[in-house]
Amino acid sequence: MSKSKAAPVPRRPLHFIGIALALVILGAYFLLPFVVQPERGPSTVAMLTESKKANELGLFKTGLELIPLAGLGILLLGIWNVIAPAASRAISLLMSVAGLLVVVYYINFFRDYAADEATFINSMDIAFWIMLVAGVLAILQILIPRSLPDERYRIMKLYGNQESVILFGLLLLVFFIGIANPRFLQERNISDNLQGNAYIAVAALGMTMVIVTGNIDISVGSLVGLLAVISGRLVVAGVPSPLAWLIPLFVGAGIGAFIGFLVAYLRIPSIVVTLGMLSIIKGILIIWTAGERVTDMPADYFLSQMRPLGIPMPIIIMVTLTIVVVLWMRYSATGRAFYALGGNAEAARLSGLSQKRLLMTVFTLNGVFVGVASVMYSTQFQIIQVTPPPALELSIITASVVGGVSILGGTGTAIGSTLATLLLNFIRSAMIFINVSPFWLKAVQGLLILATVLADLIRRRRQRL
Amino acid sequence: MTHLQAEQPSPRNPTVSEKLRHLLISQEGVLFVIMLVSVLFLATRTDKFLTVDNLLQQGRFMTEVGLIAIPMTYIIITGGIDLSVGSILGLTAIVLGWTWQELGFPLELAIITGILSGTLAGFVNGLFIVRVGVPPLIMTLATLALYRGLAEGISEARSARGYPEWFFQLGQGEFLGIPTQLWLLIVAVIIFAIILARTRLGRALYAIGNNETGARFSGLTVNRHLLFIYTFSGFMSAVAGYIFVSRVSTTRSDMGTGMELDVIAAVVLGGTSIFGGTGSIPGTIIGVVLIQLLKNGLVLTGVTSDATIVVIGSVLIFAILVNNFIQSRRGE
Numbered sequence: 164m165s166k167s168k169a170a171p172v173p174r175r176p177l178h179f180i181g182i183a184l185a186l187v188i189l190g191a192y193f194l195l196p197f198v199v200q201p202e203r204g205p206s207t208v209a210m211l212t213e214s215k216k217a218n219e220l221g222l223f224k225t226g227l228e229l230i231p232l233a234g235l236g237i238l239l240l241g242i243w244n245v246i247a248p249a250a251s252r253a254i255s256l257l258m259s260v261a262g263l264l265v266v267v268y269y270i271n272f273f274r275d276y277a278a279d280e281a282t283f284i285n286s287m288d289i290a291f292w293i294m295l296v297a298g299v300l301a302i303l304q305i306l307i308p309r310s311l312p313d314e315r316y317r318i319m320k321l322y323g324n325q326e327s328v329i330l331f332g333l334l335l336l337v338f339f340i341g342i343a344n345p346r347f348l349q350e351r352n353i354s355d356n357l358q359g360n361a362y363i364a365v366a367a368l369g370m371t372m373v374i375v376t377g378n379i380d381i382s383v384g385s386l387v388g389l390l391a392v393i394s395g396r397l398v399v400a401g402v403p404s405p406l407a408w409l410i411p412l413f414v415g416a417g418i419g420a421f422i423g424f425l426v427a428y429l430r431i432p433s434i435v436v437t438l439g440m441l442s443i444i445k446g447i448l449i450i451w452t453a454g455e456r457v458t459d460m461p462a463d464y465f466l467s468q469m470r471p472l473g474i475p476m477p478i479i480i481m482v483t484l485t486i487v488v489v490l491w492m493r494y495s496a497t498g499r500a501f502y503a504l505g506g507n508a509e510a511a512r513l514s515g516l517s518q519k520r521l522l523m524t525v526f527t528l529n530g531v532f533v534g535v536a537s538v539m540y541s542t543q544f545q546i547i548q549v550t551p552p553p554a555l556e557l558s559i560i561t562a563s564v565v566g567g568v569s570i571l572g573g574t575g576t577a578i579g580s581t582l583a584t585l586l587l588n589f590i591r592s593a594m595i596f597i598n599v600s601p602f603w604l605k606a607v608q609g610l611l612i613l614a615t616v617l618a619d620l621i622r623r624r625r626q627r628l
Numbered sequence: 629m630t631h632l633q634a635e636q637p638s639p640r641n642p643t644v645s646e647k648l649r650h651l652l653i654s655q656e657g658v659l660f661v662i663m664l665v666s667v668l669f670l671a672t673r674t675d676k677f678l679t680v681d682n683l684l685q686q687g688r689f690m691t692e693v694g695l696i697a698i699p700m701t702y703i704i705i706t707g708g709i710d711l712s713v714g715s716i717l718g719l720t721a722i723v724l725g726w727t728w729q730e731l732g733f734p735l736e737l738a739i740i741t742g743i744l745s746g747t748l749a750g751f752v753n754g755l756f757i758v759r760v761g762v763p764p765l766i767m768t769l770a771t772l773a774l775y776r777g778l779a780e781g782i783s784e785a786r787s788a789r790g791y792p793e794w795f796f797q798l799g800q801g802e803f804l805g806i807p808t809q810l811w812l813l814i815v816a817v818i819i820f821a822i823i824l825a826r827t828r829l830g831r832a833l834y835a836i837g838n839n840e841t842g843a844r845f846s847g848l849t850v851n852r853h854l855l856f857i858y859t860f861s862g863f864m865s866a867v868a869g870y871i872f873v874s875r876v877s878t879t880r881s882d883m884g885t886g887m888e889l890d891v892i893a894a895v896v897l898g899g900t901s902i903f904g905g906t907g908s909i910p911g912t913i914i915g916v917v918l919i920q921l922l923k924n925g926l927v928l929t930g931v932t933s934d935a936t937i938v939v940i941g942s943v944l945i946f947a948i949l950v951n952n953f954i955q956s957r958r959g960e
Contacts, residue, residue: 425949429949429952430952431945432902432903434892435902435944435948436945438889438893438896439893439941439942439944439945440941440945441941442944443937443938443942446937446939446941447938449934450932450935554885560769561773564766564769600781600784602780602785603780604777605773605776605777605780605781606774606777606780607777608777609770609771609774609775609776609777610777612770613770617756617760617762620760620761620762624761
């Protein structure tokens with residue numbers, strides 16, 4: 164990614180297309196009879212479902228077809244901004260996602276509409292949300308300051324960075340699977356997928372930092388299991404829920420600091436330390452729990468099942484933490500130092516960075532993120548299994564690596580790892596929706612991981628030329 | 629033989645006492661002492677541990693890890709890693725069972741097909757690592773999922789059983805009173821230890837691990853060496869897969885899950901630096917044996933088998949710590 168500082172760019176007319184598109188979409192959101200109802204969303208759906216003959220509503224007379232067109236416009240604008248970056252790339256990427264989703268949802272909607280069925284309308288409430296997001300993003304991209312990208316960056320086009328490659332994959336997946344089987348796009352499936360895997364994305368954030376510094380942590384899988392059980396047992400023993408959510412973070416930080424100490428001060432390679440810790444933690448967990456799962460948690464303990472503002476908590480945590488980590492790694496001194504350390508440890512040392520302190524920091528932070536992930540995991544269901552999902556550490560490392568973190572350190576971003584977690588799990592879900600034999604799921608997934616890694620590699624090689 | 633990576637060659641022939649001192653403070657020496665102490669300790673706690681029968685039985689159990697640990701040592705010496713070995717083992721087992729039971733191959737041919745497919749899997753790893761330049765950790769992480777997925781897909785979660793009697797000779801039989809597969813391990817260890825320590829091929833691996841660019845400029849065919857060792861790793865994992873099936877009498881697609889970590893732990897415990905450039909087969913074998921004896925001995929003394937992995941994890945960290953300390957003292 165380009166790191167050069169460049170002069171601000173004057174706003175060109177193109178940027179204001181975004182405003183126009185946003186107005187269309189937001190206007191539709193607030194004005195169209197199809198969308199406007201006393202309570203937006205579900206009740207509209209109920210209304211439409213009631214009058215089975217959707218045609219009677221005369222939707223096309225109201226200009227509804229403008230919405231997917233505006234969505235398409237936002238998609239194209241987003242992609243254009245990624246190719247010739249004139250706006251913040253993250254916003255542009257999100258814009259293309261939102262735009263594409265609007266298009267897909269409305270294609271399915273119109274298809275149902277033409278067939279005079281009202282089945283897909285049930286999933287349109289999520290489309291209303293996306294419309295809102297797309298409109299807001301299109302306005303945001305005007306407001307956020309932009310800078311002229313350097314010459315090298317211009318020619319990188321769509322495969323400019325791994326994040327966009329992943330995003331592109333995600334978009335294609337949603338598009339084709341969404342058209343092939345509209346049920347894939349229903350709120351239930353999307354939100355189940357996001358919620359169920361948010362904790363992997365959070366753990367992958369910590370892993371991303373660790374790998375950026377040129378290290379690795381393979382003990383995270385068993386650590387998630389241990390911290391989840393600690394949290395569960397505490398709350399069953401009568402500790403208030405908020406404390407039971409916080410304590411795993413501190414325990415995680417402590418264990419992370421210990422790993423960091425071994426790596427930084429005693430100079431044992433991180434892969435060896437965490438290989439050892441993997442066994443130690445797993446063993447302690449099994450001895451301590453004797454394989455008994457934790458049950459009977461009080462009702463206020465289930466953080467992951469809460470829905471403030473109607474949005475599931477895991478999604479809120481995942482999105483918030485991803486944004487925080489992206490900004491922190493990009494703009495804070497310590498965040499930059501991680502990249503420096505991973506890029507060239509010797510140069511980092513000569514620039515006066517303390518390698519030991521940085522390593523302690525990164526492993527401690529990783530412990531905190533594992534703590535958060537473990538609480539998200541433990542509050543998901545009514546019971547806490549003492550064995551975390553098998554090979555969880557591999558899922559987490561894979562998410563980071565597929566997200567563009569170079570295993571040699573020095574490059575990679577948090578947004579990439581989160582997107583990769585989503586991609587990998589949507590692929591899994593998508594394969595179920597298009598009836599791939601469940602026995603072949605893992606093979607297809609492995610093949611796709613390989614393809615992503617290869618795409619990343621080929622892109623890097625071209626950049627070097 | 630023991631301190632292969634000694635950096636300053638002595639100007640004169642070392643005396644016997646110097647040799648002995650070197651031997652003791654080498655990684656293998658330190659580890660050997662740790663092993664002796666553990667064995668003595670365990671032997672005093674239970675009389676079931678230090679018996680010929682028990683030790684031979686343990687030899688049977690550790691053969692698969694031991695066989696895979698040999699190429700893993702080679703790979704780690706070059707600064708690479710192979711995480712897909714457990715999956716290759718599973719894939720081999722499945723191909724073996726599937727070609728025999730579903731496709732109706734004669735069992736001999738099925739075994740060969742299985743081993744060939746495992747070798748091919750290793751070759752694919754090597755090809756991508758060498759030709760495309762994928763970092764080994766990433767490549768084998770991807771194929772870890774891919775090969776396991778292939779095994780699951782081919783087998784469709786069915787297990788193959790009912791092998792004829794002769795098939796179990798390798799995994800459950802004995803030859804001259806010693807488990808058959810242990811013979812295989814012993815021969816493999818001797819051959820590949822000599823290859824690593826005494827041949828051009830072996831020395832080239834150290835050169836690659838110490839400085840790959842340097843090795844390239846010295847005219848070593850680095851790519852061919854790397855391709856060879858990853859293929860070799862696939863081959864040995866495949867042989868281990870065959871032995872595994874023969875030992876447990878059935879074929880399942882989850883065989884060898886997580887084995888990569890056992891193997892890497894043994895290799896690293898044996899003094900092979902994860903950064904490449906140092907290590908030896910004797911060290912690796914001591915690592916394999918130590919882990920197996922600890923597992924078994926602790927269980928026999930009444931420790932639960934889950935607690936043993938705590939001990940093994942601690943020993944791994946502790947052994948590296950001690951070695952770091954001694955090597956840094958030696959360096960002064």
